[in-house]
Amino acid sequence: MRFSKLFVHTLKETPKEAEVISHKLLLRAGMIKKLASGIYSYMPLGYRVLRKIEGIVREELDKAGAQEILMPVLQPAELWQESGRWDKMGDEMMRMTDRHNRNFVLGPTHEEVVTDIVRREVKSYKELPINLYQIQLKYRDERRPRFGLMRGREFFMKDGYSFHTDEDSLEKEYQNMHEAYNNIFSRCGLTFRAVEADSGNIGGDTTHEIMVLADSGEDEVLYCDKCEYAANIEKAESKFVAKENSEELKELEKVETPNKKSIEEVAEFLGVEKINTVKAMIFKTEEEFYMVLIRGDYEVNEVKLKNLLKVSEVTLANDAEIEKLNLHKGFLGPVGVKLKIIADETIKNMKNYVTGGNDIDNHYINTNHNKDYSVETFADIRIVKLGEKCPRCSDGVLNSARGIEVGQIFKLGTKYSEALKCNFINENGRQQPMLMGCYGIGVSRTMAAAVEQNYDESGIIWPISIAPYIVDVIPVNMKDKEQVEVAEKLYNNLKENGIEVAIDDRKERAGFKFKDADLIGFPVKVIVGKGIATGKVEVVNRKTGEKEDIEIEELLNYIN
Ligand code: ATP
Ligand code: MG
Numbered sequence: 001m002r003f004s005k006l007f008v009h010t011l012k013e014t015p016k017e018a019e020v021i022s023h024k025l026l027l028r029a030g031m032i033k034k035l036a037s038g039i040y041s042y043m044p045l046g047y048r049v050l051r052k053i054e055g056i057v058r059e060e061l062d063k064a065g066a067q068e069i070l071m072p073v074l075q076p077a078e079l080w081q082e083s084g085r086w087d088k089m090g091d092e093m094m095r096m097t098d099r100h101n102r103n104f105v106l107g108p109t110h111e112e113v114v115t116d117i118v119r120r121e122v123k124s125y126k127e128l129p130i131n132l133y134q135i136q137l138k139y140r141d142e143r144r145p146r147f148g149l150m151r152g153r154e155f156f157m158k159d160g161y162s163f164h165t166d167e168d169s170l171e172k173e174y175q176n177m178h179e180a181y182n183n184i185f186s187r188c189g190l191t192f193r194a195v196e197a198d199s200g201n202i203g204g205d206t207t208h209e210i211m212v213l214a215d216s217g218e219d220e221v222l223y224c225d226k227c228e229y230a231a232n233i234e235k236a237e238s239k240f241v242a243k244e245n246s247e248e249l250k251e252l253e254k255v256e257t258p259n260k261k262s263i264e265e266v267a268e269f270l271g272v273e274k275i276n277t278v279k280a281m282i283f284k285t286e287e288e289f290y291m292v293l294i295r296g297d298y299e300v301n302e303v304k305l306k307n308l309l310k311v312s313e314v315t316l317a318n319d320a321e322i323e324k325l326n327l328h329k330g331f332l333g334p335v336g337v338k339l340k341i342i343a344d345e346t347i348k349n350m351k352n353y354v355t356g357g358n359d360i361d362n363h364y365i366n367t368n369h370n371k372d373y374s375v376e377t378f379a380d381i382r383i384v385k386l387g388e389k390c391p392r393c394s395d396g397v398l399n400s401a402r403g404i405e406v407g408q409i410f411k412l413g414t415k416y417s418e419a420l421k422c423n424f425i426n427e428n429g430r431q432q433p434m435l436m437g438c439y440g441i442g443v444s445r446t447m448a449a450a451v452e453q454n455y456d457e458s459g460i461i462w463p464i465s466i467a468p469y470i471v472d473v474i475p476v477n478m479k480d481k482e483q484v485e486v487a488e489k490l491y492n493n494l495k496e497n498g499i500e501v502a503i504d505d506r507k508e509r510a511g512f513k514f515k516d517a518d519l520i521g522f523p524v525k526v527i528v529g530k531g532i533a534t535g536k537v538e539v540v541n542r543k544t545g546e547k548e549d550i551e552i553e554e555l556l557n558y559i560n
């Protein structure tokens, strides 16, 4: 690759909108360009990195026996209605209509489509198990697209799905994929950790997330210092929910009502380091639904709510439904949730968590809840104490770290196969729903995560396996014919020997080229300067900064 011909525009200044390192550096190195919020183009160097990651993902999955397919981005609404997720996915799903007014979605994930394929094609137990994957753009209308490639609205995902006759077979494949993921992220040069996780919208019970540890991570991971227990705090927290009659709850009851205290105040009162609260009120709106309005101190989603409220079904209310309630806008966050009928027992449990909210006008304009509506209020205060005993080994204590979720594996069970009637005929000639697993990797997010873990004040330090090019040959003085000649020769020689090499043949000062080389993050600089008089070039290691004078003849061996 010749810099003189390369379409790259590096930036001296960091664009204002960039908060985290990977976003800043990928923009500055000219690897990605923003089109709109959460939507990016990949420039030649950036696209090479993305393809390298894709390549590693492909190799490892193919080796593990999965088969690559490509499914449509555009999917008919009917399939999503069949699975029940048309309503459940809420505003995160990008929806559109065609000219005949038929509804479509831009795929946020592909369980429905892949299950539709398999139910049509696979009939017998003899054809199972199978594991199909694809690498493709996904669309999610994230509430807060941010951090560049980390949380986009259009992003690359590897999504894979396996189909099985029985639990043993599913378990085997789950482990197989777990191992493939370890290989993939190791080969990408990342430091990561598998943690127990929530099952999210996708469903199922057993699930692990692969977390790349970095301060900018949006997730918090708790891990034990003695055993291998590690969990996403979303999951870990449920173990620390204040239980009825527990000491913690007694403490909570002492908190004055109505609850006008900030979380920090409550945390201080309880003498704990960290506290997350979700305050909510609940009232009956129709025969079969309770409307719950949540003011969350962090983003509330269906799964968190399910765990929090201990119910099996929650559905996000749409804006119109929330609008109708004539809310006191100052108090409530934007999230409304519709709950299927919940047992009286659950309501009673909720009452145990009441900490206030019954003042006139507190939540609802001109009302006192208990009078005008059948309102129950509750708050659930979840306490996580760092330094708490590990729930697994009860020996170690829990520490916390920030993590970037680069992948997740799930055992889905029969959730989708039952909804979509994806059956097979078993050995006894009977119809039975297939068991499914699903396996995601954020390919573009992995690119960002790699930068979060590998950079310095001069720029990116790509791990060799995913660097856009390995070597940058830099003639120091473009007016010096001999230097240019040697540089060209080395460039051609390395290229012919299969090394991914660039030559910075731009008529610019050496310092300028060095800066670009470091910003872009080539693992190796080969500097062709005055040393050629004694037959030597300087080789600089981007990561360690080590410099070495190498005989020109020896360069290829040295690089290899
Ligand atoms: P998150 O918790 O970060 O929103 P998720 O759990 O919703 O992610 P999954 O449904 O598990 O995501 O999708 C599989 C993988 O796709 C994730 O592990 C993550 O690496 C990646 N991913 C998800 N959402 C995005 C996004 N908005 N931008 C980039 N990558 C994403
Ligand atoms: Mg998400």
Ligand code: MG
Pocket (backbone or CB within 6 Å): 200, 405
């Ligand atoms: Mg997640």
Ligand code: MG
Pocket (backbone or CB within 6 Å): 200, 209, 405, 407, 408
């Ligand atoms: Mg996930």
